[in-house]
Amino acid sequence: MHRVEEIISEGEYTLENARKSCFAVEGLYMWVKAIRDYFYIFRELEPRRDALILAEKQYNVKLEAENSKKSNIRDLESRLEQLKEHQAEKTKLVEELKDEI
Numbered sequence: 515m516h517r518v519e520e521i522i523s524e525g526e527y528t529l530e531n532a533r534k535s536c537f538a539v540e541g542l543y544m545w546v547k548a549i550r551d552y553f554y555i556f557r558e559l560e561p562r563r564d565a566l567i568l569a570e571k572q573y574n575v576k577l578e579a580e581n582s583k584k585s586n587i588r589d590l591e592s593r594l595e596q597l598k599e600h601q602a603e604k605t606k607l608v609e610e611l612k613d614e615i
Contacts, residue, residue: 515553518546 521527532543 515550518550522547522550 527543529540529543532540
């Protein structure tokens, strides 16, 4: 890219001169300029892209942890319901025994 910059920065390499010399050269000149612009844009956005990838990984880890905790909560709620039913049965049994006594 440094070599391309050296060539493009020279005064005689302009779109007008390329257009005057040959139609194909004009297309190549525009293509090289577009690739050069893409290179700089890509280089500028690369840290942001890396930060986005890192943030997505962190999000996925936290999402998995949250789902795991929600699963544990559902299991605990299910167990609590079973214990409440068991307690109700035992309370009923205690009442029956009190009545019998």
